[in-house]
Amino acid sequence: MASHAADITDQEEELARLRERIQGRLDQLLPQTDQRDLVSAAMRESALAPGKRIRPLLMMLTARDLGCVQHPGLLDLACAVEMVHAASLVLDDLPCMDDAQLRRGRPTIHRRFGENVAILAAVALLSGAFGVIANAAGLSDTQRTRAVDELSRAVGQQGLVRGQFLDLSEGNATRSLEAIADTNELKTSVLFGATLQLAAIAAEATEAAGDALRGFARDLGQAFQLLDDLADGRSDTGKDVAQDLGKSTLVAMLGSDAVHQRLREHLKRAEVHFAHACGPRTPTQAFMHAWFERQLNHEAPAMSTVSRQRQPS
Amino acid sequence: MASHAADITDQEEELARLRERIQGRLDQLLPQTDQRDLVSAAMRESALAPGKRIRPLLMMLTARDLGCVQHPGLLDLACAVEMVHAASLVLDDLPCMDDAQLRRGRPTIHRRFGENVAILAAVALLSGAFGVIANAAGLSDTQRTRAVDELSRAVGQQGLVRGQFLDLSEGNATRSLEAIADTNELKTSVLFGATLQLAAIAAEATEAAGDALRGFARDLGQAFQLLDDLADGRSDTGKDVAQDLGKSTLVAMLGSDAVHQRLREHLKRAEVHFAHACGPRTPTQAFMHAWFERQLNHEAPAMSTVSRQRQPS
Structure with missing residues (x-):
């Protein structure tokens, strides 16, 4: 038990170190050279504001689980994905989108900036991400x-762009x-997909692991x-409350208990896939498991509880 | 004289063939698979609408002048630049920009599309352009x-994005x-710069030629x-009339005669640079020369003449 607690503390410290490295590199990649340059300021505000950094963390942990240790370019790939996420x-x-x-x-x-x-x-964040990779x-x-x-596919016509279009055009219909x-x-899986493929590319993983x-x-x-749908309606997320009101989400259709169950099934399947790529009980799985448990425990007791701390996206 | 006319006809036919190839390839790269997919429709409308295709033409002609004949990927590089231009x-x-x-x-x-x-x-056009290159x-x-x-630099924070920001934020000030x-x-040179660098990259040109x-x-x-500033105020450009009203353009500051003279000086210097890269009297130079002469002759007689045909941008 003591060793389990020590493990968790070790992992928390490790994650904090990784977050710091990501933050530091984003800060270098997005310099504010001229105070009047509002575009730079907006880029920095959107990419450097405190966030979960779930994608870059996931990339760096996965690459390590794939045997890629201390790769000099991995941090930049991680920042490129975070820049795309921030832009999205x-x-x-x-x-004209979610307002x-x-x-x-x-x-x-x-x-803030118009x-x-x-x-x-x-x-600039989007095109900069491709430059960072190059x-x-x-x-x-x-x-x-x-x-x-990989990143181009994740962003484009069959990726984030299409997800946002479908969300806008079908969100209020049944x-x-x-x-x-x-x-x-x-809206979500494709950028995770690119995140993990970039880890696989850096780690020179096998095709089977990539799949x-x-x-x-x-x-x-x-x-x-x-998880995002379950959180909508709470005021402690750092985002607008009830943004999904009127949208046909799974929570609205099935109720939150059934959505919880579905979420757990997806997580179980995700663990099986990950184990195929990297073996069982890796640090990445421990990280994802702990992260989801924390979010779910935060979320579960009362959907209406307000002003609880939850890490913003 | 007869031979000069024949040369011009040959060149016109050659340009028409190149335009057709560019159009055909853009059509393939931007398929409309699903009628309800308005994003695809908007991408096609913006990239396939009749235009000068000056950047892709320039790339293909320059690459040939650099000794790169029938390169299988050049057309795609040309389309990538046109996609970025269309997005911009x-x-x-x-x-919220020029309205x-x-x-x-x-x-x-x-x-048309919201x-x-x-x-x-x-x-999607922007991120697709990087995918086309890859x-x-x-x-x-x-x-x-x-x-x-190259393309990432041309688009980003120190390229088109910054040009548009400066235009928006300083346009109405002195x-x-x-x-x-x-x-x-x-606003303009950086994408021409990337266009020509892509030609140089495909042609494996020397560093001196690239410079x-x-x-x-x-x-x-x-x-x-x-040329664009001189044309503002005319109603035959396919664009809004007098979009620059109130902006401190060179035409407003110096008058159109002085701007004409500056334009010719830039063209002369451009020819000298091009000759350094590719030698004198190349087809590219003939094309650019003929193109500018046509635009200037169209434009010169009367700034206020309306409903004249001018190739839209």
Whole structure:
């Protein structure tokens, strides 16, 4: 028991160190050279604001589980994915999209900097992410090219863009369970997919491991989206409350108990996939397990409880 | 004289063939698989609408002048640059940017498809461009990586994004001639720069040739922006009339005669740079010369003449 607690403390410290490295590198990659450059300021605000850093952490932990230790370019790949994630949040929050007022407990980027600067910052983050990959140290150009291809697919017409379009255009209509799962996959799983493929590329993992990680990303993304849906309606998320009101989410259709159960099934399947890629009981699995438990325990007791601390996205 | 006319006819036919190849490849790269997918429709409308195709043409002609004939991936690089150009036009036209109603003689993308679809289409075109480069045939991964790096720089924080930001934030204030030229460089020259560098990368040109092409792009971009400023106020451009009203453009500050003279000086310098890279009197130079002469002759007689045909951008 004491050793279990020590393990958890070790892991917390390790995660804190990794978060610090990610934060430090993002800070270098997104310099504020000129105070009048509002686009830089908006890029920094959106990418450097305190967040879970779940994607870059997941990439770095997975790469290590795949045998890739102290890779000089991995941190940059992780930051590239976080830059894309930040850009997608800026765009999703725009008045013509979800029209969100709060993100990570602060006013959204377009409210602080104006819509035009918000859009330009998102574009610069996106295109910057590809540049970061093209210049990441310690990778062959073949690895860089594969990483660019993966990230481009995750963002584009069949990825985040399509997820956001489906969410906007079908969100208020009645949808089948399948349609909701498809949209959730595009909104969340595809970027997890790219995150894990970039880890596999850096680690020179086998094709079989890469495939297993694709399965892991699918289930993980679904679990995340369900967690997000369960959290909507609470005021302690750092985001707008009841953003999904009127949308046909799984919570609205099945109730939160059934969604909890589905979430746990996705997590179980995700663990099986991950074990195929990296073996059982790895640090990444321990991290994901602990993270979801914390979120679920926070969330479970009372859907209406307010002003509880929950790590913002 | 007869032979000169024959040369021009040959060149016109050659350009028409190249335009057709570019159009055909863009059509393949941007398929409309599902009629309900408005993002795809908006991407196609913005990239396939009749345009000058000046950047892809310039890339293909320059690569040939550099000795690169029938390269299997050049067409894809050319389309990638055109996709970025199309994305930048969609974003520039948004209500929160230039709030334009017309582009290429048609309602702007956000007017036809809504702001959210317009933004998503631009993002998908941008990220798709990097994917097209990553998959372009006949290039080494080192060439692909260099091309991604070039394009990323041209779009991002020190490229098109910064040009648009400066244009928005300084456009209505009094600016120095230098500040106007700097903004024009970022708005126009940087994407010409990437266009020509991609040609140089595909052609495996020397570093000296690449440097000369950077100089060419700078002067060419300035010449283009001046042409655009001279054309503002005319109703035959397929764009909103007098979009620059109130902006401190060089035409407003110096008058159109002086701007004409500056434009010709930029063109002369551009020719010298190009000759350093590819030698004198190449087909590319003939093309650019003929193109500018046509635009200038169209434009010169009367700034206020309406309903004349001018190739839309």
